[in-house]
Amino acid sequence: MTETVSSSHSDSLNAEQEGYKQSLGRRQVQMIAIGGAIGTGLFLGSASRLHSTGPALVLSYAFVGVIAYLLMRALGELVLHRATSGAFVSWMREFFGEKAAFVTGWMYWLNWALTGIAELSAVAVYVKHWLPDMPSWATVLIALAVVLVVNLLSAKAFGEFEFWASVLKVGAIVVFLVIGLVVVIGQFDIGGHQAGVQNLYENPGGFWPASGDFAWYGPILVMSGVVFAYAAIEMVGVAAGEMADAKTEVPKAVNAVIFRIGVFYCGPILLLVCMLPTSEYTSGTSPFVTVFGRLGLGWMGDVIQAILIVAAMSSLNSGLYTTGRVLRSLGMSKEAPQFTLRMSPQGVPWAGIVLTSVIYVFGAILNAIDPDAFETALEAASIGVVFTWSSIFLCQIRLRQLVGKGVVPASTFQMPGSPWTSYVGLAFLALIIVGMGISGWQSSDEFWHKTNFLVVVFGIPIIAALLTGGWFLVRDKVVANTGGRIGAVWSDTGPTYPSEPKA
Template structure:
């Protein structure tokens, strides 16, 4: 194969992959990107979920957050390398299509959609509970519909409207954390009294059971097993990858956003956990009550506790906003490849894939209503959303490894923002994710004497095989359409020595045109 033919094939391959970008508006600016990156790293996992982990783990939870934070940084550097190789709103789906083929893209897309669909149901239910803090008689279904209507309107307006919402949501979340950090530093530094307990760094080892409790209700492996829950606290930092396709200047903004992640994790997560365990014994934090609300309540600042409740609602709404934004774009990427219903291709004049967004919102409504009627019906399903997070992170590491293999071979140009320490950082990330799955099964087994109440164990041992069995059946259904759409080119775009199929025919033009309806 001559250099000319190889070059032409490579150009045509990229043109085909970039077809899914048709119709999007590059309207997200620097401040939107920075705040989307911050907002993705701060959510209910910190504001609410940290309470139960502090209670069950002790001060050693600080190490859990720090270690997972390092993995999250590896993840973001891997994602940064991919984005600067090719920015696309199809994100992980598009990268899996490029490096591992159509079936891998199909599985990745629907796993990502499942993750956000189930997460959104949980967040809507959470908003209903948070609102009842002030209006106990407010029907949950009414709160669900109001919250969903707000984020649905925001997403249907434009990508910039989404960015504005996330910007101000991030401002609220970051503001609340900064206020707590300032108050906490003063209280801990001056060793002030909080509800009869003296604050101070000595609480880290003076906590009942010590820094790493291993007696009584605690187990030595607690801080290790809890890392599975910490992963989900960091979930959504990968949103920068989805937003990249609509950034005005991703080559400049993505590296800045990615490099800032490790600093934000260190300050916002590790800093907050450090101050929390320095201010009160971890046994004082209770599941279902934000540890920040507990702290301010003990200090007699109930109004600050109310402010945190507002931030909890904002965090949940931000998660819903991100879920609708990303699933709409991922569904359109799947639709372009004939792996999702054709209506998911439809876009508005402002560049919004409205059909996919509305489809996800309908699932949110039915799921939230059913969850309100039978609260236990979604318990296992919501835990299954966690598998989607792990799978998405795994695809990012795998795609970065394959990209680096190809650039090292000279098949495609190297990314302008390569991950340091590759391939080892991605190998470490994949090994960690495998450990988290094992940890979920182990902690789930120990959580209850009754089999069907061992939620995480059931999800791992039964849920994962069932999910992939359903996906396999779905692939067999859509495969004929995918074959027809691609001319039976189902394998990865790149082989070890160049484009897999040589000069490549672009996807069905009708599919692209139809996406503008």
């Protein structure tokens, strides 16, 4: 083993964890891992995908699920190398330098800032199912106030909120799985349609529709949307910095991911296509609400509506939690306003959390004024998800390269098939961007309504230009803060910046 990392960089990396409390226990970690990615993408977004894709959507979810599992294995290796609340930002700083950390952190923040605004707006819509006269602005403020208070209390309070939110989401899926299995095996009549596995191939157009409004590449192209249904699965990496026993709990959570994806994502989609023709599912209405309504269980549809509110609130909660910690990691290197460094005695980076919540309020107002203009900004958040997942794969590849050269010790939880499995993940994410462009082009006859296409062709260069300009604005401060040591911590032969002899 070569000489250890320089004291300057060691202090810098370790400083990110100062002030945090390791208060997330096994119960909370397990439910965050299970329920973190179960949200509106499954409960609501799957309807439009079923309608436009057909039964083959099951394969789309399964394949993306495998990529998500590879992502979590890469993440697990990084967490056991060094658990930190800065997560991907901190690892990018360690393996690729300050500029990479700056870009990664702000891309992740952009993703959650825009996603959180959309979730707030969604809560306002969902609440109208129960309280049609409730002003949207009031719903937005109440919802934000609840998750803001939860986040400002402590990491343990966040964990408890996520635990019970996950219990409700997982519970709803389990109830549906039980009812769905009974209905499909018993071949019950659902609103004039007989349930059963025969619907997989008797569905209009067959299992893989390729005629009429369908295209043979539909189930492949839809993966560019399915990947965002799994977004937030990487949140375990951020939470690891505040786990009581990350080295034990993270491997358990990661190893169970493939099973949970199969049960809680692919399972419900498979049952949905076995219960009704996919043409019966319509955008804007939860497919679960549709099924329960046809079964005469309208009250269960109301329960799903309530779960949608819980899912959106859970996403908001996660957005505030992660952005507060990522902003503090950026602030430690002068890459974000120094205001974001402030922490409460309970170990909460409250300043970054408050900053994000202010953006949420302004964004929700913007969405109310001009939802069409905001839709484009929301799609830009998708780029943030792809970038974050890419950064995890890249960091895992670099970590393993350094391990192979004897520069750093091997993680005790290694990704199988490395580096090829990470290369597969990166290739898939590159294809997701291509898929977004193609699906966006096909989505409308009007050029300026081809939202995803515009985001890929114009949005990516604009975001890149803004990040480049932002880096030049903070570069001098970062250089001064690090003494010019803005490169990666490690080179192929050891520390990039060896310790200077003490006077």
